[in-house]
Amino acid sequence: MSVPILWYLLLAGALFAIGAFGALTRRSGIAVFLSIELMLNAANLTLVAYSRLLGDRTGQMLVFFALAVAAAEAAVGLALFIGIYRLRRTIDVGRMNLMRW
Amino acid sequence: MELAIFVLLAGTALGSAILVVFHRNPVSSTMSLVVTLVATAGLFLMLGSPFLAALQILLYTGAILVLFLFVIMLLNVRRERTIHSRAPGLTWGAAICSAIFAGATMRLFWAAYATAPTPPLDAEAFSLRAVARELFSTYLLPFEIIGLLLLVAVVAASWIAKRPGPGEPGEVP
Amino acid sequence: MSLLPYLWLVPALPFLGAAVNGLLVRNRHKGLATAIGVGAPGLSLFVALACLWEFLHRPGHAPFELLLYPWTAGDLAVDFAFLLDPLSAVMLFVVTFVGFWIHVYSAGYMAREPGYRRYFAYLNLFMGAMLLLVLGNNYVVMFIGWEGVGLCSYLLIGFHFDQDVPPKAGRKAFIVNRIGDFAFLIGLFALFASFGTLDYDKLNMAILANLELARAPFCLGLSLAGFVALCLFVGAMGKSAQIPLYVWLPDAMAGPTPVSALIHAATMVTAGVYMVARTNLVYQLAPGVLLFVAVIGALTAIFAASIGLAQNDIKKVLAYSTVSQLGYMFLAAGVGAYIAAIFHLATHAFFKALLFLGSGSVIHGMGGEQDMRKMGGLKSHMPATYRTFLIGTIAIAGIPPLAGFFSKDEILASTFAGGHFVLWAVGLLTAGLTACYMFRVVYLTFHGKFRGTRDQEHHLHESPKSMTVPLIILAVGAVAAGWIGIPAGMWELAGTEDRNLFHHFLSPVIATIPGEGGTGHALSHTAEISLILASIGIALAGILIARRAWGGGRGVAADESIAKAAPAFYRLLENKYYVDELYDRLFVRPLARLARFCWKVIDTVIIDGGLHVVAFLTELTGDLGRFTTTGNVRQYALYFFAGALALFWWMIF
Numbered sequence: 069m070s071v072p073i074l075w076y077l078l079l080a081g082a083l084f085a086i087g088a089f090g091a092l093t094r095r096s097g098i099a100v101f102l103s104i105e106l107m108l109n110a111a112n113l114t115l116v117a118y119s120r121l122l123g124d125r126t127g128q129m130l131v132f133f134a135l136a137v138a139a140a141e142a143a144v145g146l147a148l149f150i151g152i153y154r155l156r157r158t159i160d161v162g163r164m165n166l167m168r169w
Numbered sequence: 170m171e172l173a174i175f176v177l178l179a180g181t182a183l184g185s186a187i188l189v190v191f192h193r194n195p196v197s198s199t200m201s202l203v204v205t206l207v208a209t210a211g212l213f214l215m216l217g218s219p220f221l222a223a224l225q226i227l228l229y230t231g232a233i234l235v236l237f238l239f240v241i242m243l244l245n246v247r248r249e250r251t252i253h254s255r256a257p258g259l260t261w262g263a264a265i266c267s268a269i270f271a272g273a274t275m276r277l278f279w280a281a282y283a284t285a286p287t288p289p290l291d292a293e294a295f296s297l298r299a300v301a302r303e304l305f306s307t308y309l310l311p312f313e314i315i316g317l318l319l320l321v322a323v324v325a326a327s328w329i330a331k332r333p334g335p336g337e338p339g340e341v342p
Numbered sequence: 343m344s345l346l347p348y349l350w351l352v353p354a355l356p357f358l359g360a361a362v363n364g365l366l367v368r369n370r371h372k373g374l375a376t377a378i379g380v381g382a383p384g385l386s387l388f389v390a391l392a393c394l395w396e397f398l399h400r401p402g403h404a405p406f407e408l409l410l411y412p413w414t415a416g417d418l419a420v421d422f423a424f425l426l427d428p429l430s431a432v433m434l435f436v437v438t439f440v441g442f443w444i445h446v447y448s449a450g451y452m453a454r455e456p457g458y459r460r461y462f463a464y465l466n467l468f469m470g471a472m473l474l475l476v477l478g479n480n481y482v483v484m485f486i487g488w489e490g491v492g493l494c495s496y497l498l499i500g501f502h503f504d505q506d507v508p509p510k511a512g513r514k515a516f517i518v519n520r521i522g523d524f525a526f527l528i529g530l531f532a533l534f535a536s537f538g539t540l541d542y543d544k545l546n547m548a549i550l551a552n553l554e555l556a557r558a559p560f561c562l563g564l565s566l567a568g569f570v571a572l573c574l575f576v577g578a579m580g581k582s583a584q585i586p587l588y589v590w591l592p593d594a595m596a597g598p599t600p601v602s603a604l605i606h607a608a609t610m611v612t613a614g615v616y617m618v619a620r621t622n623l624v625y626q627l628a629p630g631v632l633l634f635v636a637v638i639g640a641l642t643a644i645f646a647a648s649i650g651l652a653q654n655d656i657k658k659v660l661a662y663s664t665v666s667q668l669g670y671m672f673l674a675a676g677v678g679a680y681i682a683a684i685f686h687l688a689t690h691a692f693f694k695a696l697l698f699l700g701s702g703s704v705i706h707g708m709g710g711e712q713d714m715r716k717m718g719g720l721k722s723h724m725p726a727t728y729r730t731f732l733i734g735t736i737a738i739a740g741i742p743p744l745a746g747f748f749s750k751d752e753i754l755a756s757t758f759a760g761g762h763f764v765l766w767a768v769g770l771l772t773a774g775l776t777a778c779y780m781f782r783v784v785y786l787t788f789h790g791k792f793r794g795t796r797d798q799e800h801h802l803h804e805s806p807k808s809m810t811v812p813l814i815i816l817a818v819g820a821v822a823a824g825w826i827g828i829p830a831g832m833w834e835l836a837g838t839e840d841r842n843l844f845h846h847f848l849s850p851v852i853a854t855i856p857g858e859g860g861t862g863h864a865l866s867h868t869a870e871i872s873l874i875l876a877s878i879g880i881a882l883a884g885i886l887i888a889r890r891a892w893g894g895g896r897g898v899a900a901d902e903s904i905a906k907a908a909p910a911f912y913r914l915l916e917n918k919y920y921v922d923e924l925y926d927r928l929f930v931r932p933l934a935r936l937a938r939f940c941w942k943v944i945d946t947v948i949i950d951g952g953l954h955v956v957a958f959l960t961e962l963t964g965d966l967g968r969f970t971t972t973g974n975v976r977q978y979a980l981y982f983f984a985g986a987l988a989l990f991w992w993m994i995f
Contacts, residue, residue, distance in 0.1 A: 070287045071175045076216065077278040079179050083186050083205075085271035090190035092263035092980050098195045098237065098246055102202050105233070106186055109209055112225075120216045123288055128300060129308050131221050135228055136315045140322035142233045146240045147326035153244050154333065162256075164975050259976055266984050273987075277994060 076117040083110035097149055097159035101142070108138050175215060182208035195246045199237050206230050217290040220297050345392040349408050349424050352393070352438065353473035355386040356466040364463035372458055376449050379462025383442045383469055390438040397426055403847065407479055420540060425479030429851040432684060433476035433616055436691045439819075440608045441469050443812035447699050448600040450808030451706060461501060461598070468494035472609050476616060480541040481530050484617065488526070488581065491610045492519045498605065499597040508596040515590035522580015522587055529573030533624075536566055546623050546853055553855070556627050567627035574621055575635055578614030583665045584672060585642045589922055591665055595657040599702030602657060607664050607698050608691035615671045615687050619680045623853035626678070636676020636757075640768040643669030645919075647775035651782070652901075652915035655712045656701045659783055663738070664694055666772060670753055673769060679756035681848045685827045686749035692819035693737040693746060697780075699813055700731035703805040704787060708798055714786040715898050716798070721788040723802040728788050730813040735784050737820040739777035740881045745824030751877050752827070758873055770880055777884030785892040793898070 087110060090103030112131045119127025153159055181204060188201035206229045213222040293299065304312060359382025367375050397406060405427035412421045426434070445465060452461055471490025478484045493516075500512030534540055536555060537548040549556050549567075560566035578584070583591040594606050605611070618625060618635070625632050643666045650662035667690050674683035705712055707724050721728040737744040740751065750773060758766040792799055804810070827844035891900035905912045914920070970981075 070171055071215070072282075073285060073287050074278055074282045075175065075179070076212065077282065078275050079182065079212075081271050081274040081278065082183060084274075085267040086183075086186045086190055088270065088983060089263050089267040092266075092976060092983060093260050094190070096195060096246060098241055099190075099198055102189055102195075102198050102237070105202060105229075106189055106205065109206060109229070112221075113209055113212060116213055116216050116218055116221060119218070120290070121282070121285070121288065123291060123294065125294065125300060125303050128218055128221055128295075129303060131218075132224065132304065133308075133311055133315060135221075135224055136319065139228055139233055140319050142236060143322045143326040144329070146236055147328075147330035149240060150244065150330040159244065159246065161975055164973075256974075256976075259980060262980050262984070266980065266987055270983075270987050270990070273991060273994070 073117055073121045077114060080110045080113040080117065083107075083113065095160050095162050097152075097161050100161055101145055101149075105138065105142070108134065171215070175212075178208045178211045178215070181205075182212070193248045195241050195248075196238065199234055199241065203230050203234050206234070217292075217295045220300050344396060345389060346396050346406055346426070347408065348389060349393050349406070349426060349477070350410055351389045352386050352434070353470045353477060355382045355389070356469035356473065358382060360463045360466035360470060363459055363466065367459050369456070369459050375459040375462055379459075379466060380442075380445045380449055382466050383438070383445045386469070386473070387438040387442045390434050393426065394431055394435060397431055403428055403850065417538065418534070418540075420480055420482040422483060423479045424477040424483075425542065426477070427851060428848050429616070429619060429684065430476050432688060432848065433612075434473070436612075436688050437469070437472050437476060437609050440691050440695050440816070441472075441604060443815055444600050444604045444608075444695060444699065445469075447603075447702070447809050447812040448598075450806045451600055451702055452598060453808075455598075457501065461498075464494055464497045464501070465601070465604070468498065468605060468610075472613070475613055479543075480539075481533070481545075482540055484620075485526065485530065488577075488613060489523065491605070491613065492516060492523065492581070495519070495594070495605050495610055498601040499594045501597055501601070505596075507593075511590075511593040511596040515594050518587050518590040519580045522577040525573045525580075526577025529570045529577065532560070532566065532570050532573065542620060549623055549627070550853070550855070553627070556624070564631070565628060567624050568631045571621070571625050571628040571631040572634070574617060574624075575631065575638075578617055578672070579638070580614075581617075582611045582614030582668045582672070583642075584614075584638050584669060585645060588642065588646070588665050589925060592658050592661040592918070595655070595661050599657065599698060599705060602661070603695045603698035603702070606661065607694040611664065611668055612671070612687045612691065615668070615675065615683050618672070618675045619684055619851070622675075622680045622851070623855070625675070626853065626855055632676050632678070634676070636673050636762065636765055639669045639672030639674075639676050640765045640772075641669070642666065643673060643772040644768050644775070645669075647772045647779065649915055649918050651775060651779045652912060654715050654901075656704065656714050656717075656783060656787060657698075657712055659714075659779060660694070660697055660701060663697075663776065663780065666776065667694065667738070670750065670769065670772070673765060674753040674756060677757045677760040677762055677765070679753060679760075680852055681845050682749065682752040682756050684848060685844055686753055689737070689745035689749040689820075689823045689827075692816055692823050693734040693744075696730060696734040696813060696816035696820050697738065699809070699816065700727050700734060703727040703809055703813065704731075706805055706809070707802050708794065709801045711794060711798060714783065715901075716794040717787045717792070718790045718794075719788070719792040720802065724788075724804045726804055726810045726813065730810075730817040731788070732784060733817045734820050735780045738780055739885060740773055740877055742878065743824070744821050745819070747877070748824035748827055751874060754877055755870065755873050758869070770876060773877060774880035774884040777881040778888045781885050781888035782892050785888060786898065789893060 084107050087103045087106035090106065091100050094100050094103065112134055115127045115131045115134070119125065119131075149159055152164075156163065185201040185204035185208070189198050189205065192198045192201060206225060210222040210225040210230075213219075213225060359378045363375055363378050367378065369375075397403065400406070405425060407423060407425050409421055409423040411423075413419070445462075448461065448465065452458055455461060468491060471487045471494055473487070475484050475487025475491060478487060496512045496516040498512075499515050500509040502508045530540065533545065537545055537552070539545050539548060556567040557565050560569045562569065564572060576587075580587040591606055591611070595602055597605075625635070646662040646665035646669065650659045650666065653659045653662065667686070671683045671686050671690070674680070674686060703724065704717070704720060704727060707720070707727070708717065711717070733744070737746040740747045742748070754766060754769050754773070757769055792802075828842055892898075917923075970977075
């Protein structure tokens with residue numbers, strides 16, 4: 069018996085929620101970033117599931133590109149982390165309060 | 170049989186996802202994420218997309234997370250004291266929002282696809298050949314632009330992260 | 343070439359002069375200000391005289407209407423139009439002629455005044471408004487002029503706004519006037535609501551066609567005619583200073599003397615009389631109110647005359663005299679002798695303006711002193727002023743053949759003929775008082791020894807030509823103006839035909855009600871002669887009493903002995919029967935309290951408080967809102983997520 073598509077989708081939803089929670093809650097910048105990657109991954113999973121459900125290759129294409137973009141984003145984001153660390157000696161997100169009134 | 174594999178992979182993914190969020194040691198978090206991504210790759214495979222599974226492992230786990238580890242090493246990121254901040258409101262708010270989101274999407278999916286059977290895998294349509302053909306015909310332009318994007322990202326990343334010259338603020342630890 | 347179509351120039355020129363002087367001319371261009379300020383009324387006088395000349399030659403003195411701008415709003419059709427008929431012709435002449443000479447006088451009197459240009463602007467503005475009042479062909483244009491002269495009165499009384507008294511006096515005048523204006527408007531509303539028009543001719547025709555409606559009970563137990571008549575008369579009470587709304591006129595003496603002469607003697611205060619004469623049809627239909635008018639007039643006349651006897655400020659005496667003479671005019675109107683009222687209005691304009699300008703000359707010579715107790719013996723220092731003032735005094739006392747005699751006598755004769763013997767007696771007594779207090783002024787001011795200071799004595803001088811020439815011209819008027827109105831009775835006595843030109847001229851204006859006999863008072867010859875002798879007699883009596891008391895160099899001794907003999911009575915008179923104090927207690931203080939309440943409570947607490955609350959709430963919201971801008975990135979991320987969630991929710995469900 070094959071696995072109903074629904075389960076893949078539910079799993080993706082759960083992964084996304086976990087990732088969201090992590091992104092909002094963790095103090096360390098790295099941890100936030102990791103959570104974000106988790107969310108992206110969940111989105112990819114959803115896309116692939118839909119691709120299978122609808123029999124359309126487009127979903128897989130989107131995942132391909134999402135993967136590439138995630139890579140670019142990770143590179144730049146980590147570079148930013150390095151820059152911030154140099155200036156502020158911390159990557160504690162709670163300390164980034166330049167936008168305070 | 171398939172079901173068992175699915176349960177195994179899904180369980181692993183979920184479990185290590187939770188670990189990602191709750192580990193205090195950043196290295197542990199990263200490792201947990203690796204596990205999650207590999208499990209997801211397995212799921213991709215089960216969904217009939219070996220290409221993406223391979224790509225996931227190569228790119229994500231092989232490159233991106235390695236990059237993460239390098240940066241962790243470089244910045245000597247310590248263990249956090251607690252994972253959540255001194256803002257319980259924030260934690261609860263995040264928890265509630267996530268829960269609502271999860272609940273909403275799951276309910277949505279349930280309503281739409283509870284009874285939908287998994288369509289049979291069209292091996293031909295999902296084969297590597299077909300995917301590659303599509304990638305290099307219909308999606309040729311995005312493909313090239315992605316290349317450009319990656320170039321830009323690399324350049325930007327290396328510039329942002331370079332050592333500061335004499336007189337500029339900041340220093341490599 | 344007919345100048346009648348240019349009648350509109352008569353009010354327009356003074357308005358133009360006011361605008362130019364008020365807005366364009368600078369204070370240092372005194373010559374230009376004078377040229378415009380005196381020239382505008384001068385030109386206006388010229389056009390007015392030309393129009394009058396033409397009018398007099400029209401067959402049957404047919405009324406001339408000039409439509410300037412038709413204006414209709416729904417049911418209300420009020421054209422901006424002028425009417426030149428006998429009544430407005432008389433008023434036009436009085437206003438332009440006397441007005442012009444007072445402007446000339448002002449050029450001399452106000453020569454050293456810093457606000458010279460502003461003065462002439464206001465004065466011209468007044469002329470324009472007064473001319474609108476008398477020339478309008480409907481009650482609305484009259485009301486525009488009515489309000490306009492009220493405004494200018496306020497502006498001119500309070501001319502020396504930097505002093506203490508004038509602004510208060512100006513305010514008092516305006517507010518008391520306002521009470522009258524309010525009633526006036528109610529009357530107009532009632533007229534319009536009942537007859538649908540406010541034009542003089544159309545209204546008269548509508549009333550004559552609808553006599554039952556006019557006589558039908560309307561409001562407050564009065565018929566429609568009675569109600570309207572009463573309301574309009576209250577307006578006249580305010581404008582023409584009758585009891586109980588006269589209190590502003592004596593205070594108005596705080597304004598410059600030419601202003602007192604023009605506004606508060608010759609023109610503005612007579613607007614009420616003009617209005618009653620114009621509305622004579624309505625008054626004829628309301629005999630009760632008419633009697634009320636007569637009673638108020640007589641009461642005011644004697645009341646004011648008694649106060650005038652005990653005043654020491656020369657202008658105040660003249661002010662009360664004006665109130666008293668206005669009372670005579672209303673007495674005349676009240677007994678149905680509208681023409682006699684207008685006649686007295688005209689003669690009074692001449693001699694009262696003369697007296698005021700003369701007093702101005704005296705004040706000018708005394709360097710600003712107005713208290714008669716400090717004057718005396720001025721006849722040798724200011725002969726021209728003395729002689730003209732004396733002529734005015736004789737005229738007001740009612741000595742023939744000067745103007746005052748004829749008009750006053752006609753009023754008294756009409757009163758007697760109408761059977762109002764009590765009112766006649768009051769009028770007669772007032773005539774005596776008038777002669778008495780006016781000659782008191784002459785004796786105290788011009789005769790006897792000088793009672794002022796050394797410096798004042800050295801300063802004494804006759805006034806310049808710009809001031810004395812108008813005095814002379816007005817004196818001529820005071821002498822001769824009466825001769826066009828010599829009553830029919832006297833002509834009969836003289837054995838010639840009735841040459842009462844004035845009466846014949848104005849009779850078309852008095853409406854006749856079909857079914858009612860005319861106000862024909864035929865007095866027997868004996869009655870006529872006796873009345874004339876009585877008037878002359880009491881006037882002479884007044885003069886002789888004055889002479890005994892204040893003449894022959896006795897000066898103020900008489901005042902002092904009266905004060906000693908009957909201190910309470912004298913104090914009562916001197917303090918104007920404490921009416922102002924009474925009003926203050928009854929009306930002013932409670933109103934002031936109410937105003938303060940409105941200010942302190944309603945305005946400050948409630949309205950401002952409301953605003954403050956709104957501002958406070960806004961601030962509070964802002965302060966609370968600040969909590970969202972913590973700069974805490976994670977909080978912002980949470981907001982993002984929550985917002986996206988909300989959007990997601992909304993889109994899906």
